[in-house]
Amino acid sequence: MSAADSGPVARAGVIGWPVDHSLSPVMHRHWLSVHGIDGRYDRIPVPPDALPAAFDRVRTGELRGFNVTLPHKLAAPALVDIVSDRARRAGSVNTVVRRSDGSLEGDSTDGYGFLESVREIRPDYRPAARPVCLLGAGGAARSIAAVLLDAGCPEVRIVNRSPDRAAALHDHLGDGIRLHDLDAATVAAAGCGLLVNTTSLGMKGQPPMDPALQGALLAPADDTVLVADIVYTPLATALLQAAAARGLATVDGLGMLLHQGRPGFAAWFGVAPAVTAALRQAMLDHLRAG
Structure with missing residues (x-):
């Protein structure tokens, strides 16, 4: 997957309903900081009836893409242009990327x-x-x-x-x-x-x-x-x-949570991140604090 240039601040996130529980921002913000990237990764609450509009935000380039969590993983394949082989096998999509031609690709990185x-x-x-x-x-x-x-x-x-x-x-x-x-x-x-x-x-x-x-x-x-x-x-x-x-x-x-996030980050922000002891500790600290 490859991401298109969408301006000086690259934006991505995670969509779900609810989405407040997601730990993905902790992980992606850690990687953004480590690599000195001028980017954002946010929780984006999206009720089921607003799901197509969320995908439109990627099509227009407002977002480079997003992770997809419950309850949208099963609905997501129908809203992208290309479904990866592993997403087809999994029957769901958890990662969406805007390609250079403006089309959307859906992938499943959980496995x-x-x-x-x-x-x-x-x-x-x-x-x-x-x-x-x-x-x-x-x-x-x-x-x-x-x-x-x-x-x-x-x-x-x-x-x-x-x-x-x-x-x-x-x-x-x-x-x-x-x-x-x-x-x-x-x-x-x-x-x-x-x-x-x-x-x-x-x-x-x-x-x-x-x-x-x-x-x-x-x-x-x-x-x-x-x-x-x-x-x-x-x-x-x-x-x-x-x-x-x-x-x-x-x-x-x-x-599993940490490694499934790596392909999306690489596609949205152009850097292949690593799962390190420092990242795991940051996640553990957040879990203990919550």
Whole structure:
């Protein structure tokens, strides 16, 4: 993706409804400061009935683009001119960029961000080596499953309460997906090299993960299994604590958030940013303060 010149102050942001909770401005403003860029990145509240008008602000060059968060990710593909391959696979768009010809490109960087966060902890991780087990079948699961399958993962096993949602994920992504009920969690996790919670279970303000389910998922894990959770409030979820207590390597949800922001920043502001210890600390400080 490439961004067009839109004046002396490059502007981007994140749209959602509500959007006050988004941590994206903390991340992007950190990068703007580090790289000395005269730019802005703001939260932009956009109700669903105003969504087309928000995209028009990018078409006119007022904004170079924006991130898209709930509830707009599924509606966004219909409002751009070009949908990237990975956004088509994910079935959603979380990053919009105005190209040099004025057209809008929609991308999905969530799966990319997840895989990069895993490789940050384990640089030699190879998706093709072993199956992966995902808890959940929502939008995050679809993005993560798509990027893993495209990277050669032989099988993504979905453990989910809702058979309809799991079936929809299978229909969209194809034969690399295997579906399992909650009571078959141990069977699904057996032989997997990566176990991921893609649900909001364990998040602050949400129901905790059932300890029995957590135990079933971890039961077959050997000491090479990597356990990840996309939740980052709290950073150390009960699942990650239980995995760490068994000596397993873990990946928290903050890394996914940080890495998914890199492609958009590069497109809007012309600099490829890095995920550093200083950035992670800035995000943690904001979380603790909030």
